[in-house]
Each structure stands twice: as structure tokens, then as C-alpha cells.
Amino acid sequence: MVTYIFRRLVTAALILLGASYFVYLLTAASGDPLEQFRANPTPQKQQLMDARTELLQLDTPAPLRYFKWFGGAVQCLVPFANSCDLGKNIAGQPITDALGAALVQTLTLVTGATVLAILIGITLGIITALRQYSTLDYGVTFMAFLFFSLPIFWVAVLLKEFGAIGFNNFLRNPEVPLSASLGIGVVAGALTAVAAGGPLKRRLLAGAVAFAFVTAVLIYFSATEWFKKPGLGPVLIAIAGAGIAFAVTLLSAGLKNRKALQSALIAVGVGVVLYFLLQPLLNEATFLMIVLLAVAFVLIGLAIGYLMGGYDRGQSMRAAAITSFLVGFLILLDRFMQAWPTYFNNSRVRGRPIATIGASTPNIQGDFWVLGLDSFTHLILPTLALILISLASYTRFTRASMLEIMNMDYIRTARAKGLSERTVVMRHAFRNALIPIATIVAFDIGALIGGAVITETVFSVRGMGFLFLDGIEHVDPNPVMGVFICVAITAMVFNLIADLAYSALDPRVRVKA
């Protein structure tokens, strides 16, 4: 195993070396670095060209220039020496600094989007696999392929127009006309009816319930100006918490496990009590505090499950912990909503919260909640855009993987021995379907560092993709190489992790040293 990893790492290093040389030459050959001066009619044209030539060391041929760059780059390997030198970009900034800033931008942009895309994609994939060739399956397939086929800049323009500008206009006077409430209700009802499955009667019932619920909620929101002063309040948290408790128990232990259900419900009760206790503390929130509270909620859930015991203590603990965590999340959400009016009326925001560009409102000041909301309003559109276009691959892939597994002998065996459908799907099928998905996810995380070139351009986020593109535009190899090295190393490491994870998850695949 160790030999295997060692061998892989050595090969990776050699590949990186060769590829970096190649990439350097390609960048240098990708254009004319002096183009912007060529049609300059002024006498200092030559001087400007000389200055640029000196800056980019153009008088050294690229095959040799690489070694100058390499000389600096190789120092990055010396630990703690702090002598890492990846050169400077045209703006005179060291690439190491530029990379640092760009990495932060990119990670804030793509992390949420990737995680959500994976979660939603896998969920949709499982559902469509379980209902192969149903209306729902065709609908999801069609939508996934449709979003996949849309050019991202198109999606971005539409999102900005309706998601930001339109929604902000709406917020000025957040009244949903009755006709709109009914219309949205009808759409929601129809979608639910299609998605529900089962006999026609059941579908219609589900659709009707969804229609009534959505319409009523919209009318209520409109009447109370909820969009201006949103909030959940303890009652809603309790109701939603109970729903969560049932759903979590259903998935993790099955409703027949009464102890687990009770643990989850107790966790909800504890959460509602904590809601009141935590309010003063939350006013002083910091990021660390939120993380600690999240851990605390999980621990409380575990404790409740442990105390409840039952024939399968583990299941109770799991159900309660997940429920408790989610209730904690609801409390967090509620607190963010409480901060919404403050954010909304902030003099920098001026009542138009959803942003179309950048990562934050310049010069905004406020507490943890206001700043958090600021990030949220800036990230929501690019995140949505990224989710929409990357959903397709996860959905289709999960669906295929799931279908394959569902046809395996051991699934039939599991069914034959009388296990519930929940156990068959969640325990036997889903876990095995996860194996190939895990490798894909590892792969994608590697690619994620490279940023999303077009999304960054459209939303004016200056991340890794922008740095890369800017380097190519100026025919400046330094930023290009910086991004390349980061991406290649991450990709290779995650590739290795994916391979190892694969052999760990699937005992049939063995690593031979």
C-alpha cells in the first residue's frame, strides 16, 4: 500500500514536471505579449515594448525562461523557508499573493454550489432511478439535459434580470397579488402531483394539498409583509422540527423504531427550548461560536438518543443527532431572518439586497448576521447558476449507478428475505451506488480549485479562473502557471484519494503494491 502510494506520488511529480514545462511553452506561444503596443503611434512605443519585454523577460526564449521560473517555484517545496517565488504578474503583484486572494474568491463561489449540486443531484438521481421511465423521470431527465445545454452566460443574464433586479423590485412592495398566489399554487400543485407517484387518486390528493398549502402561505406572507420582515419563530420551528424528526427517522431508522422517533422528537423539544435560551448569546455571534453550537447540537442529539436507548441505541442516537442538527440549523436560519430588516435598510444596501456582481457590498459594516446575509445575497445567483448546469452529470450518474445496483442479485436476495423497501434502498442499494459516486466527487473537488472561468467573468468575481484567463490574455505565463500548479496538484492528489477510496469502499478492487 505504502509502496503503491509512494510510486503514484513519484509518477505524479514527474508528470507534473513534464506537463508544467509543456504548459509554460504553450502559454508563451499563445499570443503576442506586445500586441497592445503594436499600433501605438507615439514615440515611446519602443520604450513601452522594452519595458514589457523586460517585465516578462521576453528576451530569454521560453524554453529557457521556464527554468528561471522553475528555479523560483522549486523553492516552494522547501518547508518553512517562506521563499516561495512564482514570479509576478503584469500588475506587479507576486503570484503567491494573487493566488491566495483568488483561491479564497473561488472557494467561496464554488464550494456551496458544488456541495448543493452533489446533494440535489444524488437525491434526484435516486428518485429517478426508483421511478425509471415515469413522468418524473422524463421530466427530471429533460430538465437536467436542458440546463446542461444552456450556455452559462445566458443563465446568468436571466438570473440577474429576474432573480436580482426583478426580486429587488418586488421587495420594494412585497405584495403577491391573489392571482399570482393562485398561479404559483397551481404550478406547485401540478409539480407535486407529477412527482408524487402512486395511483392517480393519491397524486391528485398530494397535488391538491400542495396547492392549498402554497397558496395559503403566499397569501399569508403577502398580508404580513413577511418578505420584508421574515422570520420563523418558535412555533414554526417546532412544527417544522416535528416534520424533520419524522423524515429523519423514516430514512435513518424507519418509523417502526419508536425509540428512534421519540428521541428525534425530544431533540426537537430541546431545540425549541434552546431557541429561547440562545437568543441573547446569538446576538454576539462569531463564526467559531456557530461551529461550536453546531457541534453542541449534535452532541445533545447523541446524548438524547443514548439516554433513550432501545433495542438499537445507534439508530436512536443517529436519528436524534441529525434532527437536533437540523433544528439547530432552523434556529440559525431564524436568526439570519431576524437580521434581514437591518441588512435590508443598511445605507449601503438601500433596499436592494440581491446583488448581481462581486462577493460583498463594498464598505459594508455590521455584525456577524449582517455580513453573513451580505455574503449570502452575493453568492446566491452564481451558486444557482452553477448548480443548474452541473446538476445533470450527478443526476444522470447516480441514476445509472442506482439502476445497475437495483438489478443486482443481492438486492433481490434482500427483498426476498423480506426487508422493507427502505432498508433495501437505503442500506443495500444506495450505499453501494455511492462507491462510484464517491470517486466522481473526489474528482470534481480536484477540478473545483480551477475555478469557473465564465461564471467568474459574468459575476465579476476575480478568482482562479479569472487569474488564469487574465494570464492568457496578457500572454503572461506566471499567473497561468500558478493556477495550473494549484489545480494539477489538487487534481492529482484527489485522483489518488479517489483510487484509494475506491479500493477501500469496494473490497473487490485491490491495491497491489
Add this chain to the structure above:
Amino acid sequence: MRLGRISKAVGVAAAAAIALSACAGNSGGTTPSTAAAASKQGGSATVVEVNAFNTFNPNTADGNTDINSKVSYATHSGFFYIDNKLNVVRNEKFGKMEKVSDDPLTVKYTINDGVKWSDGTPVTAADLVLQWAAFSGYYNDANAEAKTGTSYFSYAGDPTGIALTDFPELGDDGRTMTLKYSKPFADWEIALGGPGIDIPAHVLAKKAGLADTKAFIDLLKGMPRGDAKAPKPVNTQLKAMADMWNTGFDTKTLPADPNLYLSNGPFIVKSLNQDQSLTMVKNKDYNWGPEAQLDEITVRYIGEAPAQVQALKNGEADIIAPQASADTVEQLKALESQGVSVDVGNQLAYDHIDLNYSGPFADKNVREAFMKAVPRADIVDKIVKKLDPKAAPLDSQLFVPDQAPYADSVKNNGSSAYQGVDIEGAKKLLNGATPEVRIMYNKDNPNRVDAYSLISESATKAGFKIVDGGLGKSDWGKALGDGTYDATIFGWTNSGVGVSGVPQIFKSGNDSNFNKFSDPAADKLMDELIVTTDKSKQDELIQQIDKMIWDSAYGLPLFQSVGVDAYSDRITGVKYMPNQTGVWWNFWEWAQK
């Protein structure tokens, strides 16, 4: 979008960018508009720029991008600024700039008492000397071929004029400096005007280990003019200062040392958010020039025009100046109902088709025939009319319509012969010949591609065989003047102010004279032009040169680029400006409603 931007940036004279982004000036020249007067003091505005800020010294070869110049313009002041009619407006509250004698040309600069940097140090003649030393390249003795000597300050602007001066005479009170030119120089008014006086000498002196600005002046005084033929050993102190000047002010985050961003203008930089935004607040001490209405200006960077428009629409930006296209302008016009104001105007850049004085075009008749076949009106209609309904073909090689002498020049220069397409006339001139013409242009610039399509369509009718010689963006610039084509469509930027650019393009044998136009009479006039300091005499000479160029069937100017700016109803006082300073030229008049 950025790529488009780069390809459009063709022909943008970097020097002009510097020379024209002059510093804060005299509000006496332009009275604040009534709208601005009616609005309250204070408030804030968000301006959108394409590029990200990266240095506090916009004069260096690597730092002279538009955004750096604009920030410098708002945070520094000088003896003059340039208004949107392209006049040089003096700022007498900052100091006086006077021509003491014509022969030899002598200019005296006096800084007013009380003008100071934001750390309290007065702005003195030492700061002027530093600017002079940097701009003139006086001490450089580098010889590129022999690889000897030293190049100190890496200045992006045009040093030709100020290089004619000797070490300046300095007044005893430390507030005057007198420059003596060895030859008359037409553009003396803007010679020392970078964006005002923007690098403090006392900061540089300290960094170089000198005691004070007096030591700094003494050091410079003691050094002779650099001579590339007899290079001297490097002066380490000057080199240290020059290095500081060249790269020491480069930053993307707010430096810990406030000396690196001292202001002597209406605003001072308060915060820098790397690649996201820059915020300036009012400089409290400032009273030596037009006073700003706003308390705070935030600059945000957005590359693409559609994103800029949507940011304006969403209230995230107050003032934008996106790259103009018919659709962008139309979208902005549609926002007028929401209170957005849109200004459309000409820019100083213009597209033109030049014919080589060789190959099939060696014969003047063929050139004339080709010019008759160029559908200029059609090109303007289809490419720029939608942006600017007033757009018309450009009829002068040397003036733009924003300049007063344009109308006179157009009357006499012979451009009237090429107003409409004259296929019959062209056929007659060709006399049955079917010359093959290869037209070179930048394939990555949609305007050029469309102009090419239209020209090729029309010229084919006249009997020309048109060959598509379009090249990609990284290659067309290199091909200029290499003789692989017969005609080329590209753009120049008229400097707007100053005449030094004329001979660069049109004088025999000059670098930028790509089609090898050569006319001894015109050469003579151009020699005369650059030593003429009298404005009306200059205009007269240029008109004569313009006529000679047209008479020789040089090629045709096609149209001026169109610029657009738009601002929300929160803001008043924004005015269109054709040059690279753009809307920033009167930023002090911006006010919040």
C-alpha cells in the same frame, strides 16, 4: 468583455492617456451645472471601471492603465486639467504656469502657499523636480544595444518635449521652478502634467536614505545629463529612488505605510479591496482647486458591458461607462424611464482604412478608385448609427469633430469627393483593370470584421478582387507595415490635445507610418508644426497637412468610436468626455441628489 476590450484598445496612445488625464483644476473655467448646485453636499457614488486598480503611480510603463490614472486624477492636483471640450483649463488655485519667454521657450511654475500633501508636508518645487526628472528621462544613459548604462525612471509617457529642457532653475522659496527648452515645443502646456503632481519627493528621498528634499535636489543637481554614448556608473541613490518610483507604489491592498498613498487632491484613498473595489473619501485639507461635492467615491470593477448595465439597473452602481455597442446603448436608453441618464458621444479613437503606397495601390488612380468604392455612409449607418443617431463619416485625418478647426479643415481638404459610393467613377478610374487587393484587419474585432464585409462587398462591384487577409488579435499588430497586405482597416487614437502625434503617423519613414506615405512638403510642414507654440498657427498648419494627405489618396477615415456613459437618478453632474479620462474629468461636480 475583457477580450473585446483589449482588441478595441488598439491604437490607444498610452502617452495620451497620461498626458490627458490631467489633474484637478480650476472650477472658474467651468461653472458647476445648476443641477449640481441644487444638490446637497456629501453623499456617495459608486463608479464602475473595467480594470482593477494596481498602483498608486500611474506614470510607469507597467502601471499606466486607465483605472490607475483615474484614481490618481481624483487624488492629486496640478497646474491644469482638460475639460470635455478638450481645452486645457488652468488651476490657478494650485499654482501658476506661465510662459516667460518664447525664445528660448521658458516656462515658470509656481506652487501656491498652503498646497500640501495629506501628511501635512507642503507640495514644493522638489516634487516638480522629481516629476521633471522622471518624465524627461534626463539621467538615463542606457544603451540597449551595447547593454551599458542605466535607465532610471520607467516613464510611460512621451518624453520628447520635456527632454528638450535642462536641469530647471529653482526659486529660493522652494515653490518655483523654471524650465528652459532648447527648441520651441508646441505642447509645453501639458509637458509636465502627468496626472498632476503625484509622487511626493520627500517620501522617495526618505526611502533612498536622503535627509530631506534639499538633499534630494542637491543630488539631482550634481548629476549631469545622461549620455548613452558615455554611460556613467549607476548612481545608487537615484537608482533606489527610481526603483521605488517604478514599482514601490504597486499594490492591490491598502499599504500599511500611509506615505505610499499621499494625496494632494480632492480625495484620498481609504480602502482597497483586492480586485473588488476601491473607496476614496474627501481630503479634508484640500482647498486649492474645485471642491468635491461627494464625501465618498467607490470604484467597483466589472469587465462586461451587460454586467455593468445590470449592476446599474440593480442599484449596485451609480455611474457606468461600458464599452459601447448598439445593444448596450439601447438597453441603457430603456432604463431612462427609471431615471437613468445616458450620454452618448464620440471618442477620440477612430477606425480607418489605409492603402499602401505600393503593390496594386502604387498607382494613385487605383487608390482613388478604391476610395470611391468604400461605402463609408453605409458603414456608419450599420455600425455606429444605432449607437449615435448623429454619427457621420469622419472627414479629416487629423481632426475630430469635437475640435473647433474640424469644420474648416473638412471644407477644404477634398474629402467631399468621397461622400458617397461611386462605383461608376471607380470603374472609370480602373479602366477595366481588376486589381487584387488583400485587406488586413483584426478578425477578433467585430467592427472591423463588419467594415471589411461591407467594403469587400462594394469594392467587388467596382471590379476589385478582394482577398480576406484578416488576422487574429495576436498577429494583426505584428503584420502592420510588413507589406503582406495592400490595405488595412484599424484604429488610431487622436490625442485630442497636442500635436506631437501627427508626424509619428504621417512623416516619411516614421515607425507608425505603416503605409509609407511620403510627401516632402508635408514633412516640412510637420517639422514646423512641432515647434509652433501658437495654437491658431498650429491649426492652420494641420489643415494644410490634412489636405495634402487627402490629395494623395492616402485612404479613408471611417468613423469615430462611440462612447457611452450612464448614471442613475441618485447622482447629478456627470458629463460626457471623449478622452480616456472619461466621466472622471469633472468628478468634483458629481453630487448626490
Add this chain to the structure above:
Amino acid sequence: MAEDAGSRTWAAAGIEPVLEAKGLSQGQIVRKRFLGHSGAIIGLVVFALIFVVAFTSVGYMGIPGWWKYSHTEVSPLVNGGAPTASLWLPAWGEHPFGQDRIGRDLFAMTMRGAQQSITIMIVIGLIAGLIGVVVGALAGYFRGWLEAVLMRLTDIIIIIPALLLAAVMAQMAGRRDQGSWFASFASTNGVLALGIFLGLISWVSLARLMRGEFLSLREREFVDAARISGASNARIIFKHILPNAVGVLIVNVTLTMSAAILTETALSYLGVGVKAPDTSLGLLISQNQEAFATRPWLFWFPGMFIVLICLSINFIGDGLRDAFDPRQKKFNAKKATEHPGAAAQTSVQTSAVTALDEPERNGFQHDDFRPDGSADGTADGTRGQ
């Protein structure tokens, strides 16, 4: 999913009646299954229509088409350039899709663009398919040093950013007559060159996949049987193993093809794709993105064609995937309860797994469902995310 999975009380395996049972050949089974996949059939019809219209309307390779304008021809603006086609009184009009600002006919340009996009797609499909199969087959079948070398080669290609390669390509295509034969070829056949180049970098995922298939198939009994009866390596590869891997192959190729159109769009948007005055769908919509609100037809028509082509290819691929997968049975839990006997069919063949010298994702066709398969682990923004 939750309620659905959990609340079902019936629990039994259900497999649709099996086609194989009737003793059909593999081709027949595949054809039947494919024809039964309505999405795939609709996709096939739509694609065929677009293909025929695109290639006959404006002509191709010098053969004139039936449409009156060409994509470069400038004609006077009719109706301010707005589309003249109307739906209520079905009529084409002079310029059914409208005109661009200088008066080129958008229908002609869109058709030309569709031609180019389809050309790119097919070229990529052919090249990536060919190289992918050869590399994957050789690596998977022969193993040893050949496999090591080929797999390291794919690793290199995977980490080199496609965007950078495209920029170099675009620069070469921008050159006219200086430089090598390649430059002159690229400048006259921009689209073909782009397709070839994209094909040259998008075979890697297919190669990995094919290698996986070969690794498992070569251990199977029928291969041993063939070997014992004296078949040559070439015969084993092409006659025995490849037909068994053809499902994976076709599926992956179709998806690479639809991703290719989007890659071309993204590259054109970034200025390194197809160059004017030639055109492609991607170039058209990226050039006209600012016209989105003001002259929407310039944006919608080419955009619609991109989406249509991608959707139809994806559905065709989806249908092929379902049709070719020998393990794929139409599974239906409800029907399972009604046909309890259906479970008694031939046992599902799982991939034989051998001791690999390194972990391998063989047998799992994960790359099929990464339509951006070429993008693994690289910094490329070509999918445009």
C-alpha cells in the same frame, strides 16, 4: 423519495419481461430497446431534421443550397432586421430569423453555424472515439509497460488546461500564411481544426473507460476460449472484446459529442473558438449576448439550436445507453409484485474483477454521465461553469 421508498409495503424484485428470452440477436435487442425509448426517438427525429435542413439550406463544401442567402452575404435591412417569419399566418418572409446589424441573413448564419457545430461534434466523436478505443484497448488488453506509458500519457493530457490549448490553436488559426502547413490548414479550415484539436484532447475519459472494460472482459471465459482456439490478439480485441464494450463506447461518444458543442460555445465566448467571418452557433450567441434584451432574435435562434442539438444528442445517447447495457433491465417495483415469476431469468452478469495492479473504476460507466468528460481534473473552463 423518502415517503416513496419507505411507505411501500410490497417488496419484491421486479424485472420487465425480458427480450433476450425470445432468442433475439444482440442487434435486434438493442434496436428494439432503442425504438422503445421515446425520448431517444424524438431526439433522433429532431436531430435528423436539423441535420438535413442545416446541410441543404445554405449548401456545404461548395455545393449550393436552396436558401437564397449565404451566411456572409450582406443584404439591405428589412423591417429593421427583425424576423419576418410569422406563426399565425405561416410564412417565411424575406428573413425568417431576422438579420444582424449589417444585414446578413440570420437564418443562413444559424444554418451555417449549425453545420459548423455538427461538424465539430462529428469530428470530435470520430477522433476521440478512435483514439480512445485504441489507447484503452491496448492498455487494457496488453497491460504491462504499454499500459503504464499510455495511462501516464492520459494523465498528462487530463491536467493540461483545454482553454490554454484552445488559445494556442486560435492564435495559429489567426495566422494566414506564415508558419507551418498546420497554420495554413488551421486558418482555412478553422472549424475542422478546432474539432480535430478538441478531439485530440477529449479521448482521455473514453480511453480510461475502455481500458476498464477491457481489463474485466479479457479475463472472461469466452476470451480464454478464443485464445485457446488460436485466435490472434487483433482478432480477440476486435471480434470478441470490442463488441461487448460497444455500448459503453457509443454512449460515451455521444455524450462527448454533445459536450463538444458546449465546449465550442464556451471557447467562442472566451474569444478562442471559431473566428469571424465564419460562424458557429457558439460564436453567434456570444457575439449577440448584448442583444439579449434589445434584439432577442439574434440570441434566441442560435441559442435554440444549440439547446435542440444538445438535447437530442443527449437523449439519443441516453436511449443507446439503456439499449446497450446488458445488465440494464427495465426495473419496476410495482410490476414486480404482479409478475413474481419474472425474477427467474438468467442471472445478471456482474463484471469479473481481477486483481488490478492499481485501483480501477472498471465496470462502472461513470464517465458516461460526465458529459463534460474531458474536463476531469483540469482547470479548463470549457464547459463554461
